Amino acid sequence: MEKTLYLKSTDKDISKYVVFSGDPRRVEKIISFMDDVKEIAVSREFHSYTGFYKGVKITISSTGIGGPSAAIAMEEMYECGMEVAVRLGTVMGLRDDLLGKFIIPVGAMREDGTTSTYVDKSYPAVADFELIEYMNKSAENNGFGYDNSIICSYDGFYSQMRESRLSKKLEMSIVEDIQELKKFNIGGIDMESSTILTLSRLMGIKGCVVTMTTVLENLKNYLKGGNRQKAEEEDLVRVVLDGIVLYDTAKK
Numbered sequence: 187m188e189k190t191l192y193l194k195s196t197d198k199d200i201s202k203y204v205v206f207s208g209d210p211r212r213v214e215k216i217i218s219f220m221d222d223v224k225e226i227a228v229s230r231e232f233h234s235y236t237g238f239y240k241g242v243k244i245t246i247s248s249t250g251i252g253g254p255s256a257a258i259a260m261e262e263m264y265e266c267g268m269e270v271a272v273r274l275g276t277v278m279g280l281r282d283d284l285l286g287k288f289i290i291p292v293g294a295m296r297e298d299g300t301t302s303t304y305v306d307k308s309y310p311a312v313a314d315f316e317l318i319e320y321m322n323k324s325a326e327n328n329g330f331g332y333d334n335s336i337i338c339s340y341d342g343f344y345s346q347m348r349e350s351r352l353s354k355k356l357e358m359s360i361v362e363d364i365q366e367l368k369k370f371n372i373g374g375i376d377m378e379s380s381t382i383l384t385l386s387r388l389m390g391i392k393g394c395v396v397t398m399t400t401v402l403e404n405l406k407n408y409l410k411g412g413n414r415q416k417a418e419e420e421d422l423v424r425v426v427l428d429g430i431v432l433y434d435t436a437k438k
């Protein structure tokens with residue numbers, strides 16, 4: 187096949203297991219845990235590599251921020267034969283006890299715009315139950331607590347997740363809207379999970395999300411310095427990669 191448009195990948199380059207991470211810099215950290223890593227392409231926000239972790243071939247790709255680019259990454263990896271999609275990212279927790287903990291959501295509210303260009307809003311963004319179980323087990327094996335609540339994916343960082351000069355000028359109700367979400371027992375907010383989960387279901391592949399709660403709403407509290415770095419760049423990576431190995435072993 188020809189290389190895909192943005193991720194510049196072919197079916198020869200990628201594994202059936204693909205890990206998507208927002209931040210391209212984090213991708214460079216993830217591959218430091220892997221062996222025999224080959225760069226596929228560094229193209230716009232999409233930095234992609236394939237390598238081995240504990241003998242399992244895994245592709246890692248960044249998506250940048252938000253649903254539109256996450257959908258591009260999902261589409262092009264699906265063209266290349268992806269069978270399992272895992273989002274590895276950070277989430278803004280809506281409960282104080284979640285700071286520093288994993289949220290491995292069962293599903294996500296589709297408050298993004300991208301997924302509605304594919305399917306009606308009544309279609310749920312639900313993670314694959316089997317993958318959730320392996321990721322839960324991996325968190326446990328690595329000695330971490332986790333939560334399996336529903337999260338919410340938004341499109342607007344400075345219009346829905348964090349107050350800004352403009353949002354204040356426009357008297358937007360960001361704080362109130364987040365309080366509303368809490369009433370519905372939503373565990374956290376991010377920007378890509380609904381896209382990854384909805385598209386996985388539409389593609390008929392397995393998808394799940396493993397997130398680390400690095401910050402609470404309105405910056406009430408957040409992981410700082412080395413703690414944040416370890417949580418985001420080591421703990422999260424281990425749980426996701428070990429979770430894929432557990433899944434792969436079970437399927438052999």
Ligand SMILES: O=P(O)(O)O[C@H]1O[C@H](CO)[C@@H](O)[C@H]1O
Nearest residue numbers: 208209251275276376377378
């Ligand atoms: O850590 P990542 O995967 O980038 O995820 C979260 O961080 C970004 C916002 O700061 C958004 O992309 C949100 O979903």
Ligand SMILES: O=c1cc[nH]c(=O)[nH]1
Nearest residue numbers: 276277278375376401
């Ligand atoms: O969604 C997120 C995740 C981490 N940090 C934020 O500010 N937002």
